[in-house]
Amino acid sequence: MKADNDLYRRLRELSADQLWTVEVPKFNKASQVERGRQVALIRAVGVVFANSQNEKQKTEVKSWVKSLLTDPSEKVRRYAMAAIPKLGGDVEAEKEIITILKTSSVEREKKKAGSALEKIAGEETLKAVGGTNALPISEQKVRANVARKESPAKIRMDAVLDRYDTLRISLRCRRGLEAILAEEVKEAEAKGGKFKLLEIRGCHVVVAAKSPFCLADIYQLRCFDTVGFYIGRVRDPQSPDAVNELAKVIASPLTERLMEHFTEGSWRYRLAFSGSDNQDAVVEKVTQAAFKINPKILNDAREAPWSLDVFLAPGATIAEIRPRVSPDPRLAYRLKAVNAASHPPIAACMARLAGTDDQEMVWDPFCGSGLELIEMAMHAKVKCVVGTDLSDSAIAMMKGNFAAAKLDGVRGAFYTSDFRNVDLIPELKKRNVSLIISNPPLGRRVRVPNLEGLFEDLFRVAGAVLRPGGRLIFVNPGRVEPKDKSLRRVYRQIVDLGGYDCKMEMYLKM
Ligand SMILES: C[S@@+](CC[C@H](N)C(=O)[O-])C[C@H]1O[C@@H](n2cnc3c(N)ncnc32)[C@H](O)[C@@H]1O
Numbered sequence: 096m097k098a099d100n101d102l103y104r105r106l107r108e109l110s111a112d113q114l115w116t117v118e119v120p121k122f123n124k125a126s127q128v129e130r131g132r133q134v135a136l137i138r139a140v141g142v143v144f145a146n147s148q149n150e151k152q153k154t155e156v157k158s159w160v161k162s163l164l165t166d167p168s169e170k171v172r173r174y175a176m177a178a179i180p181k182l183g184g185d186v187e188a189e190k191e192i193i194t195i196l197k198t199s200s201v202e203r204e205k206k207k208a209g210s211a212l213e214k215i216a217g218e219e220t221l222k223a224v225g226g227t228n229a230l231p232i233s234e235q236k237v238r239a240n241v242a243r244k245e246s247p248a249k250i251r252m253d254a255v256l257d258r259y260d261t262l263r264i265s266l267r268c269r270r271g272l273e274a275i276l277a278e279e280v281k282e283a284e285a286k287g288g289k290f291k292l293l294e295i296r297g298c299h300v301v302v303a304a305k306s307p308f309c310l311a312d313i314y315q316l317r318c319f320d321t322v323g324f325y326i327g328r329v330r331d332p333q334s335p336d337a338v339n340e341l342a343k344v345i346a347s348p349l350t351e352r353l354m355e356h357f358t359e360g361s362w363r364y365r366l367a368f369s370g371s372d373n374q375d376a377v378v379e380k381v382t383q384a385a386f387k388i389n390p391k392i393l394n395d396a397r398e399a400p401w402s403l404d405v406f407l408a409p410g411a412t413i414a415e416i417r418p419r420v421s422p423d424p425r426l427a428y429r430l431k432a433v434n435a436a437s438h439p440p441i442a443a444c445m446a447r448l449a450g451t452d453d454q455e456m457v458w459d460p461f462c463g464s465g466l467e468l469i470e471m472a473m474h475a476k477v478k479c480v481v482g483t484d485l486s487d488s489a490i491a492m493m494k495g496n497f498a499a500a501k502l503d504g505v506r507g508a509f510y511t512s513d514f515r516n517v518d519l520i521p522e523l524k525k526r527n528v529s530l531i532i533s534n535p536p537l538g539r540r541v542r543v544p545n546l547e548g549l550f551e552d553l554f555r556v557a558g559a560v561l562r563p564g565g566r567l568i569f570v571n572p573g574r575v576e577p578k579d580k581s582l583r584r585v586y587r588q589i590v591d592l593g594g595y596d597c598k599m600e601m602y603l604k605m
Pocket of ligand 1: 432433435437461464465466467486514534535536537
C-alpha cells in the first residue's frame with residue numbers, strides 16, 4: 096500500500112503527455128506481476144486527465160482505462176473502476192462495472208464497483224438496481240445521479256406560491272444583524288410588501304407571507320443572507336427515534352410541495368447539520384429512511400438545488416429547506432471582487448444603518464470592489480460616491496462594478512490612494528462628506544503593520560472631512576475610540592464577521 100502511494104505521488108508529478116506516451120506503454124508491455132506493482136499509474140492517469148482540455152487524448156485515455164475493466168487482475172480492475180468516474184462514465188463502462196458487481200466473488204471489488212456506479216450511474220444501473228436490494232449499491236444515489244444528468248435542476252425564482260398561509264419563512268443573517276434585518280422587513284411591509292415579521296431569533300428572523308409570493312419577492316430584501324422554509328422539528332435529537340422523525344420531516348408533503356413548486360427539474364437536496372462536525376453516518380441513515388418514505392425526493396450532495404438545513408439547538412432541533420439560489424440576483428452588479436470583499440448582506444445592513452439623507456455625498460476610504468458604496472447608492476438618495484483604495488486593481492473592480500450597477504444620477508469618483516491623502520482628492524478637499532461607510536482592513540487575511548494607528552487616522556480624517564450631521568459607519572475590530580470630541584458614538588453592535596466578532600459602529604459629526 097505504501098509502495099503504491101509513493102509511486103502514485105511520483106507519477107502525479109509527471110505531465111499528461113509523459114504519462115500517456117511513456118508510462119502507459121511501459122505498463123502495457125509489463126508482465127502481469129509487474130502490472131500489479133504499477134497500478135498506481137491508473138490512479139495517477141485518472142487524476143491527471145480528469146481536468147484535461149485535450150478531448151481527443153482524454154477519449155483515448157478513457158478507452159484504455161475501460162479496457163482494464165476486463166483485466167485478469169482483480170487489483171487492476173479495481174483501480175480502473177476508481178479512475179472511471181474521474182474521466183467520466185459512459186454506458187460501456189457502466190455495463191462492464193455492473194457485470195463485475197454481479198459476478199465478482201471478491202468483496203472489496205464488489206464494494207469498489209458499487210461506489211463507482213453510484214458516481215456514474217445511468218439508465219443501465221437503474222435497470223440493474225431498480226426495486227431490488229440484490230446489489231450492494233444505494234438505489235437513491237443511482238436515482239439522484241440519473242436525475243442530475245437527465246434534468247439538471249434550477250430554482251424557479253418567479254413561480255408564484257398560492258398556498259402560503261401556514262408557511263414560516265426564515266431569513267438567515269449573521270449574528271448581530273437581526274434587528275437591522277427585522278427593520279428592513281417592517282419597512283417593506285409598511286410600503287405594501289408581501290411579508291410580515293413574526294419574530295426575531297438568533298441569526299434569523301421569521302416572516303410570514305401575506306399574499307401569494309415568489310422567491311424573487313423575497314430577494315427584494317437585501318439584508319438577509321439566505322432564505323429557508325421551516326418544515327418541521329425533532330423534539331428529542333438524542334432519542335432512538337430521532338432519525339426516523341427527521342426522515343419523516345424531510346419526506347413530508349410540505350417539503351414535496353415546496354420543492355415541486357420552486358424547482359425546475361429533479362427534486363434533490365443536500366443534508367447539512369449546521370454547527371456540527373462530521374455527521375456522515377447520521378446523514379446516510381436519515382437520507383435512506385427519508386427515501387423509503389418518499390422516493391421522489393432525493394438526497395444528492397452534488398449540484399443539488401436545495402439544502403436541507405438542520406439546526407441543532409438544545410431542546411429545539413429544527414429543519415428548513417433552503418433554495419440554493421446562485422447566482423444571487425441581488426449581486427448582479429458584482430462582476431469582480433477583491434479577496435477581502437465584504438459579506439454582501441453586511442454591506443446592505445450598514446447602508447440601512449446609515450438611513451437616508453437627501454443628496455448624500457458618500458465616501459468609502461477602503462472601497463475595495465465597492466459593495467458598501469453600491470449598496471448605499473441603491474438604498475438612499477445619493478448624489479456622489481467617492482472610493483479610495485491603495486490597490487489599483489481594487490479601484491478597477493470598483494469602477495467595473497459601479498458601472499454594472501447602473502446607478503442613474505449617481506456620480507462616481509474613484510482614486511488609487513491612501514485614505515489619508517484627502518487633500519489630494521477634489522471631492523474630499525471640500526470637507527463636505529455626509530457619510531463615510533466602510534469595511535476597513537481588519538488585519539485578519541492581510542497583515543496591517545499598525546492597525547491601531549490606521550483606526551486612529553480614520554477617526555482623525557473622518558472628523559476633518561465630515562460635514563456637521565455627517566455619519567461615520569464602519570466595522571471596528573479593536574478598541575480604538577476617536578480623540579476628536581466632535582465625533583459622538585450613536586450605535587454599536589457586535590457582529591459576527593464570519594467566525595470572529597467585530598463592532599459595527601456609527602458616529603455622528605457634531
Ligand atoms: C476589507 S477590504 C474592503 C472590501 C470592500 N468593502 C469590498 O467589498 O470589496 C479593505 C481594503 O482596504 C484597502 N486598504 C488597505 N489599507 C489602505 C489604506 N491605507 N488606504 C486605502 N485603502 C487601503 C485594501 O486594499 C482593501 O481593498
